Amino acid sequence: MNNLLLIAAGASLCLAVAMWIALVIARGLRHASSRRRRERYPSAGIAIAEFCGDGDVDALAAKLGKLAPDDVVEVAGRALPFLAEVNRRAVGAALERCGIGRHIRRRFDKANEHRRILYCELLAVIGGADATAVLGKATGNAQPAVRLAAAIALADHGRRLPLRELLERLGREARRSSRLVLLFAKLLPHQEDEIGALVLDRDAEDRLRLSALHALEMEDAPSHREFLFALEEESSPALAAAAARGLTSQTDTRAGDTLIRLLAHPAPEVRREAAVAIGRARLLAGRQALVAVTGDASPMVAGAAARSLWLLERERAPRPVSQADELDAAA
Amino acid sequence: MTSLPQYLLIEAAEAVTLVIFVSAGLQNLLHMIQLVIAAAAIRARPPIAEADLLHGRYGRIAPPISVVAPAFNEERTILATVRSMLSLRYPDYDIIIVNDGSTDGTMSLLAAEFQLGRVVEPMELVIPHAPVRAVYRSRSDPRLYVIDKVNGGKADAQNAGISLSRANHFCIVDGDTVLEPDALIRAVQPFLDDPDRTIAVGGTLRIANGNSAENGQVRRVRLSDRFLPRIQVVEYLRSFLMGRLAWSRINSLLIISGAFGLFRRDVVMEIGGYTTGSLGEDLDIVVRLHRHMIEEKRDYRIGFVPDPACWTEVPQSLRVLGRQRTRWQQGALECYFQHKSMAMNPAYGRVGILGFGHMILVDLLGPVLEVLGYFCIPLFWWFGVLSIEALIAYTALVFGLGTFTSIASLMLAEFQLRPYPRVEDLLKLGSAAVLENFGYRQLHNFWRLRGWFYYLTARHSWGEMPRIGFASS
Numbered sequence: 001m002n003n004l005l006l007i008a009a010g011a012s013l014c015l016a017v018a019m020w021i022a023l024v025i026a027r028g029l030r031h032a033s034s035r036r037r038r039e040r041y042p043s044a045g046i047a048i049a050e051f052c053g054d055g056d057v058d059a060l061a062a063k064l065g066k067l068a069p070d071d072v073v074e075v076a077g078r079a080l081p082f083l084a085e086v087n088r089r090a091v092g093a094a095l096e097r098c099g100i101g102r103h104i105r106r107r108f109d110k111a112n113e114h115r116r117i118l119y120c121e122l123l124a125v126i127g128g129a130d131a132t133a134v135l136g137k138a139t140g141n142a143q144p145a146v147r148l149a150a151a152i153a154l155a156d157h158g159r160r161l162p163l164r165e166l167l168e169r170l171g172r173e174a175r176r177s178s179r180l181v182l183l184f185a186k187l188l189p190h191q192e193d194e195i196g197a198l199v200l201d202r203d204a205e206d207r208l209r210l211s212a213l214h215a216l217e218m219e220d221a222p223s224h225r226e227f228l229f230a231l232e233e234e235s236s237p238a239l240a241a242a243a244a245r246g247l248t249s250q251t252d253t254r255a256g257d258t259l260i261r262l263l264a265h266p267a268p269e270v271r272r273e274a275a276v277a278i279g280r281a282r283l284l285a286g287r288q289a290l291v292a293v294t295g296d297a298s299p300m301v302a303g304a305a306a307r308s309l310w311l312l313e314r315e316r317a318p319r320p321v322s323q324a325d326e327l328d329a330a331a
Numbered sequence: 332m333t334s335l336p337q338y339l340l341i342e343a344a345e346a347v348t349l350v351i352f353v354s355a356g357l358q359n360l361l362h363m364i365q366l367v368i369a370a371a372a373i374r375a376r377p378p379i380a381e382a383d384l385l386h387g388r389y390g391r392i393a394p395p396i397s398v399v400a401p402a403f404n405e406e407r408t409i410l411a412t413v414r415s416m417l418s419l420r421y422p423d424y425d426i427i428i429v430n431d432g433s434t435d436g437t438m439s440l441l442a443a444e445f446q447l448g449r450v451v452e453p454m455e456l457v458i459p460h461a462p463v464r465a466v467y468r469s470r471s472d473p474r475l476y477v478i479d480k481v482n483g484g485k486a487d488a489q490n491a492g493i494s495l496s497r498a499n500h501f502c503i504v505d506g507d508t509v510l511e512p513d514a515l516i517r518a519v520q521p522f523l524d525d526p527d528r529t530i531a532v533g534g535t536l537r538i539a540n541g542n543s544a545e546n547g548q549v550r551r552v553r554l555s556d557r558f559l560p561r562i563q564v565v566e567y568l569r570s571f572l573m574g575r576l577a578w579s580r581i582n583s584l585l586i587i588s589g590a591f592g593l594f595r596r597d598v599v600m601e602i603g604g605y606t607t608g609s610l611g612e613d614l615d616i617v618v619r620l621h622r623h624m625i626e627e628k629r630d631y632r633i634g635f636v637p638d639p640a641c642w643t644e645v646p647q648s649l650r651v652l653g654r655q656r657t658r659w660q661q662g663a664l665e666c667y668f669q670h671k672s673m674a675m676n677p678a679y680g681r682v683g684i685l686g687f688g689h690m691i692l693v694d695l696l697g698p699v700l701e702v703l704g705y706f707c708i709p710l711f712w713w714f715g716v717l718s719i720e721a722l723i724a725y726t727a728l729v730f731g732l733g734t735f736t737s738i739a740s741l742m743l744a745e746f747q748l749r750p751y752p753r754v755e756d757l758l759k760l761g762s763a764a765v766l767e768n769f770g771y772r773q774l775h776n777f778w779r780l781r782g783w784f785y786y787l788t789a790r791h792s793w794g795e796m797p798r799i800g801f802a803s804s
Contacts, residue, residue: 006724012735013727019738020761024754026745074381081387113376118384145524178392178523207527218391238527269597279453300600303457310453 057094065098072100077118080125092125101126105134116141117149124153132157139166144173152179155186163187163194167208176207184215192221199227206238213242225250232258237267244273248280256281260289268298275301279308282315344707344716351704352725358693359732365577366739372580373572373747378638382513386420389516389523394500395423396515396593399492401485402506403431408644410444411509411544417472418548421515425474427492428506432461432482437506441477446470452495458604460490485589486605486612493604499597505590507644508536509544514640518593521634528632530598530620533579533587534640535571537750538564540647549642554756559652561763562771563645568750569740572637579635583686585621587633589613591640598623611662618670621682639748653778660782663694698779701729705773730768737764 064072076095080088095101104119104126111119120138123131138150147170154161167175174180184195198204198212213231216224228250231243244262247255259281262274275293278286290312293305379385398416402409409428416426430438441447447467454463461483469475478491493501500522502515511517518534541555555561578584587594589612599616602623609615617633624631646652667690673679674687708725711717741760744750751757 003720003724006720006727008728008731010727010731013731016731016735016738016765019742020764024757024761078381078383078387081390112374114379117388121388176525176527178526179389181392214392299457300597303455303600307453307455314451 057090057097060091061094061097064094064100069100069103072098073104073118073122076100077121080121088125089127092122092127095122096126096128101128101131105130108134108138113143113145116143116146120146120149120153124156127157139169144171144177145179147171148174148177148179148183152183152186155183158186158190160190161187163191163198175205178211180208180211181214181218184212185219188215188219188221192216192223196223196227200230202235206236209236209239210242213239213246217246229254229258232261237265237269240265240267240270241273244270244277248277256283256285259283260286263289263293268296268301271296271301272298272304275304275308279304279311282312284312284315287312341716344711344714347703347707348711348717348721351700351708352728354692354696354700355704355725355729358697359728359736361689361692362573362732362736365573366736366743368577368580369573369740370743372576373637373743377747378517378636382420382516385513385516385520389520390422392523393422393516393519394522394526395425395498396421396519397492397496397498397501397596398424398426398504398510398515399429399489399496399501400427400504400506400508401429401431401488401492402433402437403482403485403488404433404435404437405506406433406436406440408507408509409437410440412504412506413441413445413475415509415512415544415548416504417475418512419510419515420512421519423498424515425476425496425498427476427478427495429478429480429488429492431480431485431488438477438479442467445472445475445477447477450476452476454491454494455600456494457600458490458494460487460494460604460607463491466495484607486609487607489612490604490607493596493599496596499595501594501596501599503589503592503594504641505643508590509539509549509642510591511639511641512548514591515593517638518591518636518640520636521632522593522595525632528630529634530595530624530631531587531617532593532634532636533575533584534591534593534636535638535748536567536588536590537639537642538567539642539644542642544642552750552752554751554753554759555647557647558763558766559647559649560645561759562767563652564750565737565741565760565764565767567645568744569737572743572748573736573740575635576637578686578689579633581681581685582632583681584633584635585617585682585686585690586614587617587635590643609662609665610658611666614662614666615669618666618673621686622670622673622679625679625682637747639750649774653774653781656775656778657782657785660694660698660779661786663690664783664786667691667695694779698776699783701776702773702780704729705776733768733772734765737767 064076072095076091080091083091100122104122108116108119116138120135123135132154135150135154139147139154141147141150151161151166151170151174188195195212195215199209199216201209213224213227215221216227224246228243228246231239234240234243240262244259247259256278259274259277260283263271263278263286265271265274271293275290278290287309290305290309294302294309296302296305398419400412400416402412405412413426413428428441430441446469448470449465450468452466452468454466461481464479464481467477467479469477476495478495480488480491483491489503500519502518504510514534518532521532522529538555538560539549540557540560541553542549543551543553554564575584575586592613594616598620602616602619605612606615606619620631620633646655667674667687670687673683674691676683676687679687704725708717708722712719712722738761741757741764745757751760
């Protein structure tokens with residue numbers, strides 16, 4: 001037994017020393033290669049930046065073609081979200097011309113999760129039948145984040161997608177992500193009705209419905225406001241709370257009345273959001289209702305109501321007194 | 332022929348030896364398992380070196396965040412901390428500095444540097460905290476708020492900050508921490524991947540001693556010339572990259588460092604915020620979050636991102652370090668005994684069995700048994716109860732596997748994060764990983780044992796941590 005322990009300990013010590021030596025050698029080698037890479041790396045960025053000035057796709061493709069494909073992938077991935085749509089498409093064409101599309105398609109299955117997401121983002125701008133085929137396959141990838149990135153990339157091509165089937169294919173894990181909002185936002189110009197229907201679909205998962213609602217808000221869709229009112233009767237606390245949050249920025253009487261009614265919602269998180277929204281919207285008509293809610297059984301609701309009430313009191317009669325005095329006065 | 336008392340003594344000695352051996356073996360086995368889990372986690376999802384990619388990917392959907400930093404007598408570091416916060420790259424955030432009744436120039440420095448003006452801001456009175464004297468807002472940067480309050484301790488100050496924040500996510504930062512510019516966008520990823528279930532996320536702390544900073548950002552990364560901070564670099568890499576990453580993978584992470592942690596505000600408010608007066612408030616809040624969510628039968632996740640989030644100064648003297656480690660041990664004991672009904676309780680699932688099991692083995696029994704081993708094993712050998720082979724085997728087991736674990740976590744860090752740019756730094760770190768086993772490790776266990784003593788005798792003190800501040804490049 002002792003010998004066994006000794007062997008184990010000795011082996012681990014030797015292994016540790018060997019690992020340490022290997023680490024130092026690897027670092028030395030890496031240092032040299034990273035210096036070369038550092039010199040090459042900005043070239044891709046400069047080429048893309050220059051392109052945005054003159055718009056010469058051939059020149060860009062020629063410049064990028066001289067660089068290592070991995071460097072181009074990395075820099076193009078970083079630049080794309082910040083480029084105008086017209087430049088994005090042209091950079092995509094240049095990437096395809098200099099063989100990056102082929103490089104990505106070849107490497108896709110071997111890459112790690114982060115790289116695959118990046119590849120999806122680039123394939124979205126490269127476009128074409130080959131890219132669509134890779135992306136279509138990637139919507140069935142084992143990693144949820146990759147599935148979602150592939151779906152967003154497909155939506156980026158600007159075509160209608162079978163929404164329900166796509167969501168089914170994405171799987172539960174991917175449907176939990178906040179990035180779903182981006183998918184819906186990309187689909188919105190072509191499928192607003194379907195996304196709107198999803199908001200009101202009580203059989204759908206809350207996160208899906210919330211993401212659809214958020215996408216409508218993000219893209220400033222005209223139907224967003226009506227959906228907020230429609231959600232007043234919602235039994236799902238998450239959706240009703242989201243409606244209360246959304247109504248904060250709506251300043252008309254109808255929104256105010258809805259918020260006051262939401263103070264009586266059975267779910268405490270909805271009452272809390274409504275109380276916060278009334279304060280933020282400086283809705284003086286909600287003062288009496290808020291006073292009633294300061295005695296709510298949930299301390300979270302009561303606390304939010306007190307804070308909002310204090311804001312309303314200051315709105316009504318601004319004066320430099322302490323918060324405690326104000327709360328006493330309000331109560 | 333041995334007499335009965337002699338026989339009993341030998342039996343007892345053998346039993347004690349066995350317990351010590353088994354405990355040391357189990358601890359090392361746990362470290363190996365953590366190492367494998369952490370390596371798999373990093374391989375599956377490596378940290379993204381280029382933060383621009385994250386901004387492009389998540390910028391539009393990133394939720395608003397309030398950065399809350401309690402400060403008590405932090406005049407040497409507070410300006411660097413606030414500047415680092417103001418230079419964060421994140422679409423929507425505000426900063427709340429809570430001056431917890433500092434007696435030095437913390438408040439006046441803040442007021443002068445950031446042109447603070449008094450404002451009337453409502454605070455949500457759900458979590459109790461010591462009275463607030465005034466709330467200030469910066470005229471030069473309206474994202475910055477400063478709460479000036481009566482001293483109530485770190486947890487109390489954090490509660491005041493949470494009460495003022497408006498965003499549903501808040502980031503707790505220490506008053507002496509310098510944040511990486513992309514810390515928030517990196518830490519927020521788990522919240523975006525799973526917004527309904529993720530309730531808290533921890534980030535990796537790196538040691539600032541030896542670095543130089545400019546305008547609140549670390550400009551030159553260097554390993555400290557002093558031996559003690561170097562050993563702590565190895566400890567932190569082991570703890571964060573190996574331990575915490577592995578625990579988060581199995582959703583049993585019990586601690587998110589007080590120096591950097593991102594939380595969902597509504598859930599923290601449900602549990603009443605931080606426990607005031609606690610010596611291990613960062614451990615306590617995570618354990619209470621686990622408890623609350625499990626008891627309410629809610630699906631949840633507490634995550635960890637291996638990407639570097641912030642830089643913090645560590646003690647440079649044995650006296651201060653000893654005091655810090657003693658306090659950490661007291662905090663762990665305080666938390667364990669407060670929540671002991673969770674320990675090894677299947678009702679609390681992996682947190683109860685694995686998380687608390689680890690706590691019992693490593694934090695509670697670990698220092699006691701290891702110090703006992705330092706004395707008993709040589710003593711038993713001296714009296715002829717143990718063979719020389721057993722003595723050597725024990726020593727080799729403790730030191731050999733300890734060194735292996737440290738070097739392996741350095742390797743993990745090197746391949747994914749490359750924490751220090753110079754080859755010589757790597758050499759120094761490697762030597763620290765070996766040398767920490769001779770002297771420092773024993774001292775560390777003694778400090779932890781002192782934590783036990785202080786806990787049992789109810790000695791309760793934070794002590795002071797002298798700051799040297801960041802050197803300017």
